[in-house]
Amino acid sequence: MPDQPDDSPAQLPNHKVKYKKPLQRACNEKNDKGKFCGGHLKRWYYTADVVEQACGDALKAYGDDGEVYRCEHCKTLYLPNAEEPRGKNVAGVGKLSIFGVTVVPKTPAAGTSAAGAAAAGAPTVAVEDKQ
Numbered sequence: 001m002p003d004q005p006d007d008s009p010a011q012l013p014n015h016k017v018k019y020k021k022p023l024q025r026a027c028n029e030k031n032d033k034g035k036f037c038g039g040h041l042k043r044w045y046y047t048a049d050v051v052e053q054a055c056g057d058a059l060k061a062y063g064d065d066g067e068v069y070r071c072e073h074c075k076t077l078y079l080p081n082a083e084e085p086r087g088k089n090v091a092g093v094g095k096l097s098i099f100g101v102t103v104v105p106k107t108p109a110a111g112t113s114a115a116g117a118a119a120a121g122a123p124t125v126a127v128e129d130k131q
């Protein structure tokens with residue numbers, strides 16, 4: 001995708017195209033009454049879209065595997081922002097936990113016997129040998 005100014009991406013004949021703002025998840029296109037559309041932006045796989053296959057604009061402009069997002073209501077296309085990491089979902093990277101949760105291993109640590117694990121309150125399973 002060629003680098004364009006942030007305010008004016010190359011327009012397609014049958015689609016309105018905009019650039020996403022950093023961490024943008026909802027459409028900011030105004031409707032006829034001047035209100036924001038507010039539709040969710042979803043990753044659009046235009047190669048699988050039957051209606052777009054008939055049109056072919058996006059495939060010509062962005063290739064077979066271009067990263068394009070589309071509003072679920074007004075169908076405005078959004079190109080990814082250069083500041084956001086590629087390949088992530090539209091919700092972004094997310095935040096790391098501040099709680100520091102530690103998961104206890106399921107097996108006893110090396111050097112610990114099964115008897116020691118039983119004394120510590122770990123459940124044991126008895127297996128009978130049938131011959």
